[in-house]
Amino acid sequence: MIIMDLKEIIKPENLIYTKTKNMTDNPLSYCPGCGHGTAHRLIMEVVEEMGITEDTIGIAPVGCSVLAYEFMNIDMTQAAHGRAPAVAAGIKRVWPEKFVFTYQGDGDLAAIGGNETLHACNRGDNIVIIFVNNAIYGMTGGQMAPTTLEGMKTSTSPYGRDIHSMGSPLKMTELIAMLPGTYYVTRQAVHTPNAVRKAKRAIRKAFEVQRDKKGLAFVEIVSNCNSGWKMTPNDANDWMVEHMFPYFPPGDIKVNGKLKI
Amino acid sequence: MGEVKLMKGNEAIAEAAIRAGCDAYFGYPITPQSEIIEYLMLEKPEERTGMVVLQAESEIAAINMVYGAAGAGKKVMTSSSSPGISLKQEGISYIAGAELPAVIVNVVRGGPGLGTIQPSQADYFQATKGGGHGDYRMLVLAPASVQEMADFVDLAFELAFKYRNPVMILSDGVIGQMMEKVVLPEQKPRLTNEEVIEKYGDWATVGKPETRERNIITSLELDPHRQEDHNKKLQAKYRKMEEEEVRYELINADDADYIIVAYGSSARIAQKAMDLAREKGLKVGLLRLITLFPFPKKLISELADRVKGFLAVEMSAGQMIEDVKLAVNGKTKAEHFGRYGGVVHSPEEIVEALEEKLIN
Amino acid sequence: MLEIDNIKKEKMAKVKGAIVVDIEKCKGCDVCVPTCPTDVIALSDKINSKGYNYLVMVNPEACIACKNCAIVCPDGVISVYRVKIDDK
Numbered sequence: 193m194i195i196m197d198l199k200e201i202i203k204p205e206n207l208i209y210t211k212t213k214n215m216t217d218n219p220l221s222y223c224p225g226c227g228h229g230t231a232h233r234l235i236m237e238v239v240e241e242m243g244i245t246e247d248t249i250g251i252a253p254v255g256c257s258v259l260a261y262e263f264m265n266i267d268m269t270q271a272a273h274g275r276a277p278a279v280a281a282g283i284k285r286v287w288p289e290k291f292v293f294t295y296q297g298d299g300d301l302a303a304i305g306g307n308e309t310l311h312a313c314n315r316g317d318n319i320v321i322i323f324v325n326n327a328i329y330g331m332t333g334g335q336m337a338p339t340t341l342e343g344m345k346t347s348t349s350p351y352g353r354d355i356h357s358m359g360s361p362l363k364m365t366e367l368i369a370m371l372p373g374t375y376y377v378t379r380q381a382v383h384t385p386n387a388v389r390k391a392k393r394a395i396r397k398a399f400e401v402q403r404d405k406k407g408l409a410f411v412e413i414v415s416n417c418n419s420g421w422k423m424t425p426n427d428a429n430d431w432m433v434e435h436m437f438p439y440f441p442p443g444d445i446k447v448n449g450k451l452k453i
Numbered sequence: 454m455g456e457v458k459l460m461k462g463n464e465a466i467a468e469a470a471i472r473a474g475c476d477a478y479f480g481y482p483i484t485p486q487s488e489i490i491e492y493l494m495l496e497k498p499e500e501r502t503g504m505v506v507l508q509a510e511s512e513i514a515a516i517n518m519v520y521g522a523a524g525a526g527k528k529v530m531t532s533s534s535s536p537g538i539s540l541k542q543e544g545i546s547y548i549a550g551a552e553l554p555a556v557i558v559n560v561v562r563g564g565p566g567l568g569t570i571q572p573s574q575a576d577y578f579q580a581t582k583g584g585g586h587g588d589y590r591m592l593v594l595a596p597a598s599v600q601e602m603a604d605f606v607d608l609a610f611e612l613a614f615k616y617r618n619p620v621m622i623l624s625d626g627v628i629g630q631m632m633e634k635v636v637l638p639e640q641k642p643r644l645t646n647e648e649v650i651e652k653y654g655d656w657a658t659v660g661k662p663e664t665r666e667r668n669i670i671t672s673l674e675l676d677p678h679r680q681e682d683h684n685k686k687l688q689a690k691y692r693k694m695e696e697e698e699v700r701y702e703l704i705n706a707d708d709a710d711y712i713i714v715a716y717g718s719s720a721r722i723a724q725k726a727m728d729l730a731r732e733k734g735l736k737v738g739l740l741r742l743i744t745l746f747p748f749p750k751k752l753i754s755e756l757a758d759r760v761k762g763f764l765a766v767e768m769s770a771g772q773m774i775e776d777v778k779l780a781v782n783g784k785t786k787a788e789h790f791g792r793y794g795g796v797v798h799s800p801e802e803i804v805e806a807l808e809e810k811l812i813n
Numbered sequence: 814m815l816e817i818d819n820i821k822k823e824k825m826a827k828v829k830g831a832i833v834v835d836i837e838k839c840k841g842c843d844v845c846v847p848t849c850p851t852d853v854i855a856l857s858d859k860i861n862s863k864g865y866n867y868l869v870m871v872n873p874e875a876c877i878a879c880k881n882c883a884i885v886c887p888d889g890v891i892s893v894y895r896v897k898i899d900d901k
Binding site: 207212228 | 830
């Protein structure tokens, strides 16, 4: 093995990867190990690589990522809980050439915002929806979400989610894939380098759908919530693979307007 | 003189919106104002000026579409009637907190709850005192004719952009549904994208160029001291509105012993009541409110120094009367009269009430 | 893990890599450590001003600039440098 002096390697001309300048320098307010940070960064990398930074407008939700506009270095609007797809539709209708995306959590998209999600997808608004699904309400302290799994304990399902009184976990992504307005619907993850590479390609594809005016592109990112689930980040990712993936399996659900499931 | 047409109040608002250079209308059907979106859909303003018209999935979605598009610097509006306006309250609070220009039309019907489809003026509190949460105000215009329905759209947009604040046009089922002659305003061209960027690019989400920091539209502030400062800034704005934007019409007040205070269709009926009272030898004047916020506090206070009483006539159980009483501040009588729940009062009833409550 | 072994075989002789960590922004979440194919990185015993055990290279000579750690990092604190070596 050749040993090289670090000073020889760490030179500006040898830099092959660093955080995109489409992320601000603000330290992220997310818990250590949370998938939100990775998801933010991938979107911002795609926007930078496509050269559309100056034409992209993002919509931040209510939830842990309400402060997304502190971290994404683009023009952004903060939306009322659940309303991001309507806010995005409003912006896209008056600025049809801009790239508009929403970034939403599971409560935002599938509980209070269910109707706005449904109708933006039904209209086929030419936007990108990024859906970070960690099966819990993180920001407000770990309450049950529409995607909380059966038997999963949260602060409002302390004995485990009971299907009989609380309903089943909602597969919002599969639901909206049924609508003709959605063109590309996929489920990804960001817990391993391989998953990250796939997720980034999916996000890139989603923005290309918008560029090509094909319809709505929807990217679900299944993520850990180590604080809400009360585990370490790595344990939470392992738990996610073991418990969430069987119910929310990563993969393409609809490509080029055709269902894959 | 501009184009003259016989139109319904609701239709006049829609036509005036196109002519005001409105960029988009987002709405939802509800009686008695569905004609606004129906007219717009029929007119196809996208072909006339490029104006977007979209029927949203709910009043909530519509106000949030307005919030997004207004935050992007565009001239946008929505309309609804009382129960739908209740749904919009969160969105309106967000628009006020984020300081965005937007126009919201409320064609008031009887309430509370699903209520009736007949006219009412029982949304005065909701319009002028908040309705949504937090310390904010909307500038509120009250048209009393189909002509004013048309004229107030451009005025509302001017004021909305002047103050970066939501402006409400508070109409009622009478004015919305009645037909009158209107002189239509001239077509104002819509701003081009470049013009929007030039005028509002310092705050609106138009896409961040390298040359500036990102624009953020938000009403969230986690630091309470900064939030207090933000609220102080909003309050200063509302004080300025109170100084500069009070609008009213004062009729026969110079020698008046009694003044009827009214707005919208009540004011038209009250004007007839004033005439009837004068025939009876009663010296009655009419203060027709055009802005409900800001309220003509100073004027009423001055009038209170010399008149024997005010009668607030409104189709409600008594909302605007409270602002009259505040302004009168005990100096003289201030009473309320109104039919409500969707019933419209008659001029004779008003005269009778005036005699009973102020004179006897 | 097949993916990691392949990377090892491909890169070990041809590339020299190094990472630079933004120590103050690292939250010691530990998600990156198992992704390194050549066991370069670990969490330090030392802490930054926020109290997190930040990431360090404990085996810098083994770094092949695969970028695994950098791309999985939720806080984007890792920059990756690479030098190509000529084979003899």
